[in-house]
Amino acid sequence: xxxxxxxxxxxxxxxxxxxxxxxxxYDVAKILVETPTHxxxxxxxxxxxxxxxxxxxxxxxxxxxCKLRITxxxxxxxxxxxxxxxxxxxxxxxxxxxxHCGKVVNFDEYDFLESDLSKLERLFRRKYHFIVADHxxxxxxxxxxxxxxxxxx
Amino acid sequence: xxxxxxxxxxxxxxxxxxxxxxxxxYDVAKILVETPTHxxxxxxxxxxxxxxxxxxxxxxxxxxxCKLRITxxxxxxxxxxxxxxxxxxxxxxxxxxxxHCGKVVNFDEYDFLESDLSKLERLFRRKYHFIVADHxxxxxxxxxxxxxxxxxx
DNA sequence: GTGGCTGCAAAAAATTTGCATCTCC
DNA sequence: GGAGATGCAAATTTTTTGCAGCCAC
Numbered sequence: 023x024x025x026x027x028x029x030x031x032x033x034x035x036x037x038x039x040x041x042x043x044x045x046x047x048y049d050v051a052k053i054l055v056e057t058p059t060h061x062x063x064x065x066x067x068x069x070x071x072x073x074x075x076x077x078x079x080x081x082x083x084x085x086x087x088c089k090l091r092i093t094x095x096x097x098x099x100x101x102x103x104x105x106x107x108x109x110x111x112x113x114x115x116x117x118x119x120x121x122h123c124g125k126v127v128n129f130d131e132y133d134f135l136e137s138d139l140s141k142l143e144r145l146f147r148r149k150y151h152f153i154v155a156d157h158x159x160x161x162x163x164x165x166x167x168x169x170x171x172x173x174x175x
Numbered sequence: 176x177x178x179x180x181x182x183x184x185x186x187x188x189x190x191x192x193x194x195x196x197x198x199x200x201y202d203v204a205k206i207l208v209e210t211p212t213h214x215x216x217x218x219x220x221x222x223x224x225x226x227x228x229x230x231x232x233x234x235x236x237x238x239x240x241c242k243l244r245i246t247x248x249x250x251x252x253x254x255x256x257x258x259x260x261x262x263x264x265x266x267x268x269x270x271x272x273x274x275h276c277g278k279v280v281n282f283d284e285y286d287f288l289e290s291d292l293s294k295l296e297r298l299f300r301r302k303y304h305f306i307v308a309d310h311x312x313x314x315x316x317x318x319x320x321x322x323x324x325x326x327x328x
Numbered sequence: 329g330t331g332g333c334t335g336c337a338a339a340a341a342a343t344t345t346g347c348a349t350c351t352c353c
Numbered sequence: 354g355g356a357g358a359t360g361c362a363a364a365t366t367t368t369t370t371g372c373a374g375c376c377a378c
Contacts, residue, residue: 042377044333063368076335081368097250100343102367118305127303135291142288143314150280151319152271160311161296166304195352197358216342229360234343236358253368255342333376340369351358 028055028111032092039090046075050083051092055111060096060104060126096158098124116158120165127165135159181208181264185245192243199228203236204245208264213249213257213279249311251277269311273318280318288312 032051036043053069054061061069067080084105087093092111096104098119104126106112115130143154185204189196206222207214214222220233237258240246245264249257251272257279259265268283296307 042332044377046334077367078336078369079334082334085369095252097253099248100250100256103253118299118303118307120305121308127305129299129303135288135295138288138291146271146282146314146316150271150282152273152280152314152316154271154314154316155274156315158311158313158315160313161299161305161307162309162311163299163305163307195357197352199359230342231344231361232359238344330376330378332378333374335374336372338370340367342365342367344365345363347361349358349360351356353354353356 025052025055028107031111035090035092041086041090046070046079047083047086049075050080050087054087054093054105054107059128060106062102062104064102066105094156096126098126116160118161118163118165120168121162122164122168125165125167178205178208181260184264188243188245194239194243199223199232200236200239202228203233203240207240207246207258207260212281213259215255215257217255219258247309249279251279269313271314271316271318273321274315275317275321278318278320 029048029051032055033043033048036047041047049070050066053066057069063077063080063084066084067075067077070080084093084095088095088105091108093105094108096106096117098104101124115128118127118129120126139157143157146152146154182201182204185208186196186201189200194200202223203219206219210222216230216233216237219237220228220230223233237246237248241248241258244261246258247261249259249270251257254277268281271280271282272278273280292310296310299305299307
């Protein structure tokens, strides 16, 4: 799917839910589609041009997007919340988080996990009457860049 | 392991690292050992007796404990950070998080996942040179209490 | 036109920090 | 006794909210 196609999808999605497609909303969507990583609200604000749009609007747009499940929110270790396109608009994936520099790497090589995960989800329904809507897997560790100087030092 | 044994371990652990075992530190450890769920700093503070210990001390103690890996920190959807004993002092487990009421249920029935996870961890080392130290799995959904009224409504 | 959005400013919530004082070893 | 921990108050950081004016439909 091209950037334009995804944006068209998002546009339809927002309007379909009865919301306006305003300037700030379109611009935030565009930034999220064009940037292949997670960003916190301030980084989005930066890219929008701090003078052009207010910070509170950025938060309001991102919160709306999360409510509509256009984006999802990730919070790591009390840092500012990070936002990324949801799986509806992006391949399902999970995260490797470097404890040292805070960098987040996406991974999506986990297909062989999925059948085990669904097994678990059925178990939770039976045992806890808990109905799973989504799952997250995070690996914490040391990324290549942070490990290298250690080996040398 | 009994409560007292765990506390003795923690005591030794703190002293072994060259830190003092002060009143607040002991009391926070005791609360964490005696309470079988995660708590945020304010809940710990409440249980300590708000008048007896200052909030900043609670944060300082909890941060130290995380640094020493006595506890680990979980942040859900920008709520206040939650703390729980680390796996060194508690069985390794993961979380079911109710999107509706925010309740967190522990689960530890995932032994059959572990071999998949180690396989992944080896893959990350080869492919991304990322060295995994810990992993978290979270399932989000609706817990029994929140689902029931929906079914009836 | 008008209901919903946005900007602005102010508040709220969670956490951190500087410094004088006190405590644990 | 002295390094290190705590209390208190103030600052910081991130996010939310009230309200008047503005814009997409």
